[in-house]
Amino acid sequence: MAALSIGSASTFGRTGARGISSISRWRPRNSCIRCVWDPEGLFGSKQPQTGHLARIEFKRRLEKDAEAREAFENHVREEQERRRILRQSRELPETPAEMIEYFLDTEAQELEFEIARLRPRLNQEFFSHLQIELGQLKFAVSRTEAMEDRLAELETMQKVLLEGTEAHDKMQVDLIKVKESLTKILTSKDVKATLLEMVERNELNRSLLALLDENIANAHKTGQKRAAGFMEKVRVAVLSPIRPSDDERIFSGGVGLIGEVAKTQKSAIQSTNREMWRRVVSLYPLLSLSNSSVLHQMQAKGGIASKGKTAFITFVLGGPGSGKGTQCAKIVETFGFTHLSAGDILRREISSNSENGAMILDMIKEGKVVPSEVTVKLIQKEIESIDNYKFLIDGFPRSEENRIAFERNIGMEPNIVLFFDCPEDEMVKRVLSRNEGRVDDNVDTIKKRLNVFAALNLPVIKHYTETGKVHKINAVGSADEIFEQIRPIFTELMVK
């Protein structure tokens, strides 16, 4: 039994004090018993609880925790089962119109899965169909409430699906890279040196860790203890250089628009999926681009399309320093094109102190892709102001999202695409000796630009390769030698 030493005050109020008249009269309510020794914590002492009761309490808590954990795990299992059944039971859409309804009926948590499952059908035909319906709703002479709702739903859906497909494509590229990285680590003779090299190249990220975890789990499952142990050690080594914000992407951390959709849906369990689409639209006012295509506008004001000539657009793509700008100057001189360098246009925007200047500067310093709505509008303005119909658009589109935004707003695809294929070390060498005072021509930024090129720009090149528009140019050699690969392409086109 604990020995009590009652100090100058106690917790007893008037009633409580009555029974112990020998010691107490009335004592103030807010005073307390001071325990000199109270190991069981019976009297609320702040001293360490080392006694038997504390142990029992601790055990009870553990049991409760275990119950809670089990309940949670059951819940997760049930939810997984519910989703599996739901996925199997859904009839997959065929036409763009069916796709729209299908996505409108998709729960936010299922978006990532559905985008991946239906990625091949989330193509230009689908986005054009969606754009046409949006155009009809936007330009309707009078809009009913139902039409307003539909417009809000579709606008949100368009943004989510553009963002989602871009993230999905990036993830596919990442996955291939991650598999290569992991193979490199696991087969390396000097794992430590390999890891250090990979840190240098910014190749250690969360996707790599996830793949490693999957392999560790598999090794355990199949009883390969030594392999699992080795990979666990590698995991610890990989983990240390990864900072939490390094690789947060739309899907992984619930960030981005999909994350917002999910949060919005969670916060209003009662609401239908369709209501969710409408509410989340308010989150992305900036993403809304002008609806009518440049070509239509040009036609209306007597621009390129009405001169009896249709615009001829060439996208000029390739990594940083691959020589795009140098070759564009030669094409302009020889074939009378107008050269629009997206990078130059953005840099001019910074110098003109526009409202987006600071944001663009930050993106360029980090080698990131400036949001499509900004770049597309600027390119659009340039095209409109120039009295020519032949354009070289250099260094754009930088991503699938850029590409889709351009095609949607300008209303046409490029006629051809030039891709300057150049080895990384040559590009780095050229950029570092360019000496034009660019904020992004330094070792740190060039690494980031190369990563962004591989992750976001290559899928665009892949897309146009599949549609037969790409002319691949070997970008090694003198500028004149390289131009001799380009000359026949345009000569032939001009003759046609």
Ligand SMILES: Nc1ncnc2c1ncn2[C@@H]1O[C@H](COP(=O)(O)OP(=O)(O)OP(=O)(O)O)[C@@H](O)[C@H]1O
């Ligand atoms: N064939 C070549 N051989 C060697 N150096 C070259 C060659 N072509 C261009 N360069 C030089 O390499 C640097 C980068 O070239 P350029 O600016 O044309 O590349 P870019 O692809 O437009 O780069 P960025 O995308 O970074 O703007 C320049 O200093 C240029 O003079």
Ligand SMILES: O=c1ccn([C@@H]2O[C@H](COP(=O)(O)O)[C@@H](O)[C@H]2O)c(=O)[nH]1
């Ligand atoms: O369409 C574009 C073009 C460029 N950027 C940004 O500008 C820099 C520099 O571009 P260069 O083509 O090398 O001049 C690039 O790294 C991007 O940050 C862009 O975002 N979108």
